[in-house]
Amino acid sequence: MTATIDPARLQFGLNTFGDVSHDAAGEPVPYPQVIRDVVAEGVLADQVGIDAFAIGEHHRDDYAVSAPDIVLAGIAARTERIRLSSAVTVLSSDDPIRVFQRFATIDAISNGRAEIVVGRGSFTESFPLFGFELSDYQVLFDEKLNLLAEVLKEGPVTWSGSTRAPLTGIEVYPKTASGSIPTWVGVGGSPESVVRTAHYGMPMMLAIIGGDPQRFAPYVDLYHRALDQMGKDRLPVGVHSPGFIADTDEEARELFWPHYQTAFGRIGRERGWGPTTREHYDAEIEHGSLYVGGAETVARKIAATVAGLGIERFDLKYTTGPVPHAANMRAIELYGTQVIPMVRELVAEAVPVG
Helix, strand or coil: CCCCCCHHHCEEEEEECCECCECCCCCECCHHHHHHHHHHHHHHHHHCCCCEEEECCCCCCCECCCCHHHHHHHHHCCCCCCEEEECCEEHHHCCHHHHHHHHHHHHHHCCCCEEEEEECCCCCCHHHHCCCCHHHHHHHHHHHHHHHHHHCCCCCEEECCCCCCCEEEECCCCCCCCCCCCEEEEECCCHHHHHHHHHCCCCEEEECCCCCHHHHHHHHHHHHHHHHHCCCCCCCEEEEEEEEECCCHHHHHHHHHHHHHHHHHHHHHHHCCCCCCHHHHHHHHHHCCCEEECHHHHHHHHHHHHHHHCCCEEEEECCCCCCCHHHHHHHHHHHHHHHHHHHHHHHHHHCCCC
């Protein structure tokens, strides 16, 4: 699918899960320092003109961030214009009221720059940690999204379901200055998730972590058709995908490969996948959803995805595995100062005049 895109409306974000990095000696950096490094990365993203900075939630030893909203609050106090988001808030194992309260607080600290991306997440460690049953995976998300949608209206909340006590005319505080917090739903690629997102009138963030991104075009089309059929206004679609940027294509590929292999190798062993090979890595860079290279290479690949899917936002997960902090900082700098301006130019060139 090819869509006409207004380059001025395009938004570009960065995502991180707070992967535990390695120092110059190849040793894991302590969790407190990793968290401080994530704050520094968010501050730099603001300084180089990136539109959004989002942090994911995990509860395992290879990620330092289990409370992304707290880290976002720290970044909010040190930044001026960048939007601050989760990537994602694992709503199934959280309390929708507390989610709203925490992000309303970030919104206050940042003077209106908070947003939420909710999802079920691709990891399940939060379920036993917080006392939830995996057998309730679907009903937990469905009911909690329904409750969050009511709380986001910032009026009296009346709600009932099977996963918590009912609410009758309850006000939730603090209220935001604007009366709303932009809230996206992260979608992995099921038609049911796409239609549910349209039902709630929330923007859709597609998590595309492998394969040709153009295979998600039917989901974008389904989302817009569902909005039309429900009588709702057009809403933005975004894409979240992994990658890494360095000064040259070769440097990016060689620096990122061992860290990518570490991260995906572990996940693969846990999930029963095959080994993570260099052949697969190179194929994902050339033909899949891995945005690795120098600034021009990454910009051209992002522009092709933006144009091909007709999306309004692209979020790059700029680090995977134990990539050193200094390399992440350089990737952020290149993304803001070179990649984003180049993508805007490429998309503008492709837009028909008149």
